[in-house]
Structure formats: C-alpha cells, structure tokens
Amino acid sequence: MNEKQYDVVSIGDANIDLIVAGSDQMPLPGQEVFVKNMLIHIGGGAALFSMALAKMGLKVAFNGVLGSDYYGRFILDEFSELNIDTSYIRQSEHNNTGISIAINPEQDRSFITYMGSNAEVRMEDLNENSMRYGRHVHLTGYQGSRNHDAYIQMIKKIKSFGATISFDVGWDDSGEWYSGIFEIMSEVDIFFLNELEALHYTGCSEIRESINKMSQHAEHLVVKMGSRGAVSVQNHQMVYRSAYTITAVDTTGAGDSFNAGYMYGVLTGHDTGECLQYGNACGALSVSAYGGNTGIPDQAGVEDFIAKQAGHIADDWEVIV
Numbered sequence: 263m264n265e266k267q268y269d270v271v272s273i274g275d276a277n278i279d280l281i282v283a284g285s286d287q288m289p290l291p292g293q294e295v296f297v298k299n300m301l302i303h304i305g306g307g308a309a310l311f312s313m314a315l316a317k318m319g320l321k322v323a324f325n326g327v328l329g330s331d332y333y334g335r336f337i338l339d340e341f342s343e344l345n346i347d348t349s350y351i352r353q354s355e356h357n358n359t360g361i362s363i364a365i366n367p368e369q370d371r372s373f374i375t376y377m378g379s380n381a382e383v384r385m386e387d388l389n390e391n392s393m394r395y396g397r398h399v400h401l402t403g404y405q406g407s408r409n410h411d412a413y414i415q416m417i418k419k420i421k422s423f424g425a426t427i428s429f430d431v432g433w434d435d436s437g438e439w440y441s442g443i444f445e446i447m448s449e450v451d452i453f454f455l456n457e458l459e460a461l462h463y464t465g466c467s468e469i470r471e472s473i474n475k476m477s478q479h480a481e482h483l484v485v486k487m488g489s490r491g492a493v494s495v496q497n498h499q500m501v502y503r504s505a506y507t508i509t510a511v512d513t514t515g516a517g518d519s520f521n522a523g524y525m526y527g528v529l530t531g532h533d534t535g536e537c538l539q540y541g542n543a544c545g546a547l548s549v550s551a552y553g554g555n556t557g558i559p560d561q562a563g564v565e566d567f568i569a570k571q572a573g574h575i576a577d578d579w580e581v582i583v
C-alpha cells in the first residue's frame with residue numbers, strides 16, 4: 263500500500279444542516295412563525311472542508327462518527343459520490359447523527375445544534391491509519407482545556423507519521439477561550455481562526471494587535487475576516503487579500519470553505535497571495551447558494567471565478583481595515 267494515499271485527511275464533525283430561509287423572527291412560546299423555505303444539506307466544519315477539497319480534485323479521507331440512522335447513511339452516500347474515503351468513519355451505537363438548525367442564514371446566521379454522534383469524536387479513539395496514510399491532516403473540534411492534552415498528543419503523533427497539520431480552532435461556546443491555544447498554534451503547521459475568535463483568544467480589542475500577538479507563537483497563521491477578506495502571516499511576513507464581492511444567500515460554512523480553498527493552494531504549491539485568493543473564492547462561492555457546500559464548483563470552476571474577478575481585489579488592507 264502507498265504510505266501516503268490521501269492528500270488530505272479531515273478529522274471532526276459531519277452533520278445535517280437544516281437551513282431555515284427567510285426567518286427574521288423567532289416564535290414566542292405558543293406562537294408559530296412562517297418562513298420562506300427549509301432546506302437540508304450536509305454541514306459540519308470538517309465535512310464541508312472535505313467536500314470542497316474533494317470537488318477540487320484532491321484525494322480526501324474523512325475520520326469522524328455518524329449515527330446509525332438515515333442521516334448518517336445520507337452523509338456516507340454523499341461522501342462516496344465525491345470519492346471521499348469513508349472507511350475510517352465509525353457508526354455510533356449511542357447517538358443519532360448531529361443536526362444544526364441554521365437560522366437567518368442570509369446574514370450572520372445563528373445555529374441551534376444537537377451534536378449527536380459528533381460528541382463521540384475523541385482524539386484518543388480515532389483510527390490512526392487515516393493519519394498515517396495522509397500527506398496532510400486537518401483538525402477541528404477543539405474544546406479548550408476539556409480536550410487540550412488529547413490534541414497535543416494527537417498532533418505529536420501525526421507529526422511522527424510525517425504529515426503536515428492544519429487546525430481550525432472554531433467558536434468556544436463555553437466562553438473559556440483557553441490560553442493553551444498558543445501551544446497548539448506553535449505546534450501545528452497552519453492555524454486558522456476568524457477575527458472574533460482571534461480577539462477573544464488574545465484579549466485584544468484591535469485585530470492588528472491580536473495578529474501580532476499570535477504571530478509570536480504561530481509559524482503560519484490565517485485570520486478570516488468575512489466580507490473584509492483574510493490575512494496570512496508566515497514567519498512574520500503578512501499578506502492580505504480582500505474578499506470577493508458577492509450577494510450572500512447563506513453564510514453557513516463560509517469559513518470552512520475558505521479553509522479548503524486556502525489548503526488547496528498550499529497543497530498544490532501556490533504562493534501565499536494565491537492561497538488567500540483560493541480561500542476567498544471558495545468562501546464567496548459557498549455563500550452564493552443555500553447549504554455550506556452547494557455553491558462550490560470543481561477546480562476549473564473555482565479558477566474561472568478567480569479569473570473573472572481579476573482586478574476586483576485589493577492587497578492592501580489599509581484600505582479596508
């Protein structure tokens with residue numbers, strides 16, 4: 263067997279997103295509100311990351327836990343359609359497949375989430391073979407002090423297998439904003455987070471100050487700023503690219519799609535500015551349609567989008583920030 267048979271192994275959450283379109287109010291007790299539409303799509307940061315990279319032609323394996331139910335089978339089928347290797351996915355005997363209800367997706371969506379089988383994704387229990395056979399591993403699902411040690415152990419193990427690691431820290435629903443994150447930053451190859459997460463973790467009120475603080479620890483840091491673009495800092499060299507202008511239909515999964523685009527650039531040997539463009543393109547395409555992955559085309563489609571937008575991006579964030 264070829265030792266490195268996957269370009270990317272993605273570890274973490276896969277669930278169903280119930281997208282509630284045209285919902286501008288929540289019902290009070292005893293009331294009913296009517297909405298424009300409700301749509302079911304695959305969601306979860308690690309799942310959306312995997313699907314975007316698979317569409318762009320990379321060989322992807324997913325490692326996570328699904329329920330032994332209809333939604334679990336639906337996700338397995340959709341992954342297989344995209345040639346994502348599902349053989350490392352465990353089926354839970356205890357929990358149903360997770361579901362997130364995305365409300366107000368046209369703006370900065372809110373989620374009501376049942377974690378379901380995603381709660382069983384524990385670094386200690388993962389099948390290590392996926393990581394052994396991956397050129398690159400993407401990690402999600404960090405929960406601060408609750409699983410920090412397990413992540414550090416897993417990061418060391420993945421490195422010993424000779425794979426590079428990217429890490430998206432995600433929102434901390436506990437409000438802990440654990441300082442151990444700086445250790446993670448210094449251990450992984452590429453560290454992703456969004457602007458608000460950066461401000462929380464660093465305790466800064468201004469994003470440049472926050473980036474400077476994190477750059478003391480991270481070798482390769484990427485900060486996503488939504489419609490204001492993204493910044494990458496590698497060995498203290500900062501590169502900025504503005505976002506592409508697009509009508510936002512559903513913002514669910516924009517950050518995960520950005521990660522996929524950026525990693526596509528890294529893994530196919532592009533420079534930092536181009537990686538940011540791939541990231542911003544996948545983020546923009548993701549928000550252009552309902553569902554976190556629906557708007558992402560194949561690699562040629564992403565290239566075409568970038569080519570058509572040439573001349574409409576800025577590389578100087580003084581203009582923006």
Ligand SMILES: OC[C@H]1O[C@H](O)[C@H](O)[C@@H]1O
Nearest residue numbers: 279305306307362515554
């Ligand atoms: O990161 C985006 C994902 O977070 C939420 O958990 C939803 O499932 C959504 O797909």
